[in-house]
Amino acid sequence: MFKKSREWHNIRPDEREIVARHMKNVPVKLGAMAKELGISVKLSSLPINVSGQISKTSGGYEIKINRHESRQRQRFTLAHEISHYLLHRTVIDDLGGTLKDNVLYRSGAEESIEYEANRLAAHIVMPEDVLEKAYLEYGEQLSEAAIEHLAEQFGVSKAAMEIRVAA
Numbered sequence: 403m404f405k406k407s408r409e410w411h412n413i414r415p416d417e418r419e420i421v422a423r424h425m426k427n428v429p430v431k432l433g434a435m436a437k438e439l440g441i442s443v444k445l446s447s448l449p450i451n452v453s454g455q456i457s458k459t460s461g462g463y464e465i466k467i468n469r470h471e472s473r474q475r476q477r478f479t480l481a482h483e484i485s486h487y488l489l490h491r492t493v494i495d496d497l498g499g500t501l502k503d504n505v506l507y508r509s510g511a512e513e514s515i516e517y518e519a520n521r522l523a524a525h526i527v528m529p530e531d532v533l534e535k536a537y538l539e540y541g542e543q544l545s546e547a548a549i550e551h552l553a554e555q556f557g558v559s560k561a562a563m564e565i566r567v568a569a
């Protein structure tokens with residue numbers, strides 16, 4: 403019933419294997435996923451209107467996450483930046499090596515790029531098969547409390563879970 407994102411098949415096969423392996427259990431361990439992909443992740447004091455950014459460094463890529471945002475929000479931002487890494491490395495290059503996302507996940511890159519990163523991020527933090535299993539336990543009609551519980555289980559905001567189960 404739940405689907406993979408359409409971006410899934412655009413990920414390089416060796417990297418897709420790494421990502422898939424980390425999506426077997428929730429909450430998905432995004433830090434470990436990033437590390438295995440060779441990305442360094444730092445919690446940083448970014449400006450208040452910036453949620454996260456990804457930069458090319460001499461040795462690879464580095465993601466910075468705004469330490470002042472909520473934990474769930476930080477998780478989604480990390481999944482969003484990992485998605486930029488997986489899908490948009492040439493875009494990051496074209497932007498001079500840094501893609502910076504404001505609080506609306508707008509970066510100055512084309513809007514379609516941001517939709518792709520958001521869809522893949524939602525897929526990564528709410529893997530379809532784990533979600534399917536959890537969903538079946540609640541039956542077809544998802545109550546408010548059930549959605550809250552699912553959100554907690556997956557480490558996402560209630561709003562993010564609502565969008566995923568309604569899709």
Ligand SMILES: [Zn+2]
Pocket residue numbers: 482486503507508509515516519
């Ligand atoms: Zn973005």
